[in-house]
Amino acid sequence: MSKINVDSLAVPAFSVAITDDGVLRYDGINDILCQISGLTKEMFIGKTAAEFMSFEGAQAWETNYRRCLASGVMDEYEELAETPSGLRWWRTILSPVVDETGKIIQLLGLAADINDRKRAEIELQAAVFIDIVTGIANRRRFDLDLAAAMAQSMDSGVPFTLILADLDRFKSINDTFGHAVGDEVLRQTAVRLRSGVRERDRIARVGGDEFAAILSSATDGAVAVALDRISRQFMRPIEFGETSVPVGVSLGAALWKPSMTADDLRAAADAAMYDTKRDRAA
Known part of the structure; x- marks a missing residue:
């Protein structure tokens, strides 16, 4: 030819x-x-x-x-x-x-x-991993990010931290101010959570009023600083037009260890978060 x-x-x-x-x-x-x-x-x-x-x-x-x-x-x-x-x-x-x-x-x-x-x-594929209300990663993306963080830590030997954040009295916010304000509270929570962590850290909305962050911080001292930094983001109320909504957040952190599964890590952070809730209610 x-x-x-x-x-x-x-x-x-x-x-x-x-x-x-x-x-x-x-x-x-x-x-x-x-x-x-x-x-x-x-x-x-x-x-x-x-x-x-x-x-x-x-x-x-x-x-x-x-x-x-x-x-x-x-x-x-x-x-x-x-x-x-x-x-x-x-x-x-x-x-x-x-x-x-x-x-x-x-x-x-x-x-x-x-x-x-x-x-x-590509946009459609990306949308599968985005929370439609807040615009940050959703639970599906979070599960992948958590698995990736665990794999990286197993390779490097350097641990990471999982933080869970739960809004206080979110149901009463919806009941009192309506779902439009409730959605804005969720969006502002995502913004404040992002402001409270470093750029390379990953955040997600993993439930109705529950958020998560995967931090590269690997010591108890660094985690304490991160928790304080996030808490300070929620010291002022969230403004929605002429409406001012006081918002509290309960935080729980767990440092990953090589023996932990993803469920183990989430359970540890969840337990720490509910300890915080209990201490604040006491």
Whole structure:
């Protein structure tokens, strides 16, 4: 089979020639793909990927091409790639073109711009892990973050801390002020909790009026400082229009130990939180 001229194809297409010394150089791009990508024939044809792309982008493209060459069969993949038209998602079908001896002499690429669909898909996947009221992570995301924190600590030997935070008298807030104010209290609780921890710490709403934070703090002293910092965030009432809502929060912390399961850690933090509630009620 002779080399394919992509200009004759009615879909976005490009081609890569394989030189005798194994260098991969583009030898074709049709007008349809030029229009979509912003690439021109002048900047593309006769060049290697490294000659007109960033190092990371060129490395990713060449890796895909080399994989297709090594397998000798059609390959299909999705990738986030930077072109003159911007950073966009593409689906590429890559096929080897062989000569009469069976030698691969060219790669034919058929490309489709899937940016809108892919970004919508990513947003939908992300929404699965977001609490709709507060905009922070939900229980599903928290469970994954907790598992990741445990795995990291087992590898590093450095413990972490789980803090549970429970709003005091939240039902009475809903009953007295209504659910709109109740939702605002939840949102402001998330904001204040975020302000009370460090940027690398993770927070989540794990129940109706229950929140959690995973802290990298690994000593009793550091945990005490974190608890005090969070408590101070709730010393002033939450303002909602002309409504002022005093909000208290009960906190419980547990330092992870290698023998603990996730349930063990949650139970320890939960017990500490209810000790706090009991002490405050006494």
